[in-house]
Amino acid sequence: MRCTDFEKYILLADSGEIPAKRRAPLATHLAQCPHCRAFQSDALALRTLDGQARTDSSPSAKVMDRIMAAAETRHPGRDIPTPYFGRRMLAMAAGLSLILGTWYVATRTPNASPTADLSEARIAACSSLLAAMMETDSLACEMEDVTQTHADLPSLARQLLILQDMSVDPPEDLTDGATPNEAIRPTTLQWRSTHATTAQTCG
Amino acid sequence: MEDSDEDLLDRYKAGDTGALALLVERYRRQLFSFILRLSISPSDADEVFQEVWLRVIRKIDSYRRDSFRGWVYRITHNLAIDHIRLRQKTVSLDVPGGGHGGIWMESLPGHERSPAAALRGRELEGRIRAAVAQLPLEQREVFLLRMEGDVPFHEIARVQRVSINTALARMHYALGKLRTLLHEDRQNIES
Numbered sequence: 001m002r003c004t005d006f007e008k009y010i011l012l013a014d015s016g017e018i019p020a021k022r023r024a025p026l027a028t029h030l031a032q033c034p035h036c037r038a039f040q041s042d043a044l045a046l047r048t049l050d051g052q053a054r055t056d057s058s059p060s061a062k063v064m065d066r067i068m069a070a071a072e073t074r075h076p077g078r079d080i081p082t083p084y085f086g087r088r089m090l091a092m093a094a095g096l097s098l099i100l101g102t103w104y105v106a107t108r109t110p111n112a113s114p115t116a117d118l119s120e121a122r123i124a125a126c127s128s129l130l131a132a133m134m135e136t137d138s139l140a141c142e143m144e145d146v147t148q149t150h151a152d153l154p155s156l157a158r159q160l161l162i163l164q165d166m167s168v169d170p171p172e173d174l175t176d177g178a179t180p181n182e183a184i185r186p187t188t189l190q191w192r193s194t195h196a197t198t199a200q201t202c203g
Numbered sequence: 204m205e206d207s208d209e210d211l212l213d214r215y216k217a218g219d220t221g222a223l224a225l226l227v228e229r230y231r232r233q234l235f236s237f238i239l240r241l242s243i244s245p246s247d248a249d250e251v252f253q254e255v256w257l258r259v260i261r262k263i264d265s266y267r268r269d270s271f272r273g274w275v276y277r278i279t280h281n282l283a284i285d286h287i288r289l290r291q292k293t294v295s296l297d298v299p300g301g302g303h304g305g306i307w308m309e310s311l312p313g314h315e316r317s318p319a320a321a322l323r324g325r326e327l328e329g330r331i332r333a334a335v336a337q338l339p340l341e342q343r344e345v346f347l348l349r350m351e352g353d354v355p356f357h358e359i360a361r362v363q364r365v366s367i368n369t370a371l372a373r374m375h376y377a378l379g380k381l382r383t384l385l386h387e388d389r390q391n392i393e394s
Contacts, residue, residue: 008371015355042382049385050335050350052327057245059235059252064227067256071215071223 001025003036010040014047094128101125126157208271216263226271227256234279237351241283241344242336243290251286255279273358276348280362287340334384342377345370 009026012018018026030036104125130153206214206222208229214222234255238248258278259266266274335343341363348354348362360370 004375007375008368011371011374012356015349017355017357039378043378046378046381046385047350049327049331050346052331057235057239058231059249063249063253064231066253067227067260068220068224070257070260071220 001029003033003039006030006033006036007039010036010043014043097125097128101128105129122161123154123157126161127153130157130160209268212263212266212271213268223260230275233352234275237276237347238279238283240332240335240347240351241287241340243283243286247286247290251279251282254282258282270358272352272354273361276352276354276358277362280344280348331385334381337384338377338380342373342380345373346377346381349374 006026006029009018009022010030013023013026030040101124104122206225208226211222211226211229215226235248235252238251239245243251255275255278259275262278335346338346344363345359348359349356354362356367356370356374360367363370363373365373
């Protein structure tokens with residue numbers, strides 16, 4: 001290697017970046033090269049000189065105040081957290097599906113063929129409506145297995161839609177003398193018996 | 204044990220504004236001195252210094268946890284260079300003697316030294332500043348990043364978007380010129 005290469009290693013040694021395998025060759029070279037020793041001592045002397053010439057001035061207090069004001073107002077922790085945002089979006093989506101579901105059920109064609117318009121969308125809309133009713137109905141608190149009941153909702157929705165499309169009134173034992181509209185909002189026990197009865201009927 | 208720059212930044216991200224205050228204080232003198240010695244006037248240096256920290260605050264989410272020192276000097280470099288280019292339309296910055304820099308540097312408040320030491324220091328400051336101001340901008344910046352900011356060469360290379368060999372070569376040229384220009388002062392130091 002030439003002296004210019006070693007001078008680069010002198011600079012890298014000063015900044016603590018010299019590769020470990022170059023340390024020993026540099027030390028050996030410095031021991032025998034007065035030119036590189038002079039370069040090293042000049043670099044050190046310039047560092048000392050520059051340290052003495054360093055200005056001790058600071059930015060104005062006004063600037064420091066502005067920076068800290070920006071740090072306060074633009075703090076990243078003050079952004080709306082994602083989970084809260086996610087919950088809000090979920091609530092909006094649930095509300096929208098409830099409205100659409102209600103509208104869809106309310107405007108469906110009466111006396112249609114039992115299977116003609118029994119699309120997945122109708123079943124999903126009806127399920128949403130039932131789920132929303134369950135959430136608001138105080139009787140839902142009495143459910144023994146909420147998860148299972150929720151899982152049964154599409155099946156229940158399908159059966160209700162078939163009954164409604166056929167203009168078949170629910171069996172009297174399910175309505176307890178209530179009007180047909182009230183029968184769509186049964187209690188938990190009524191839902192279960194509806195499900196069981198319809199399953200037997202279809203079975 | 205003192206918190207690292209990266210720890211302070213994490214604390215600020217977590218909501219501790221005081222951590223950023225500590226970080227600003229840690230870099231206050233060296234960053235401001237670096238900006239000033241790139242031949243930017245004190246009032247403009249105030250502006251650049253403020254913009255550096257506002258940018259740190261704005262870009263904090265894009266900061267990857269490597270070297271904060273390198274990152275903050277990269278931001279400072281970009282803003283200072285933009286500022287210098289803007290100013291170059293009316294003022295030549297590489298004029299020997301530092302152009303407008305020599306005048307305003309004289310008015311900067313000295314550190315707490317004895318009057319004689321302050322005078323000597325001020326004279327020395329003037330000579331070194333004049334010598335550094337004669338360096339081409341790229342070499343001057345490498346010299347100041349290394350001497351003022353204690354920025355390692357691999358970070359200097361990233362700041363200037365050059366290879367580490369180019370950064371080392373620029374430092375080599377800068378030292379060679381300063382050796383000649385400051386020959387007398389160097390001999391005083393050695394004696």
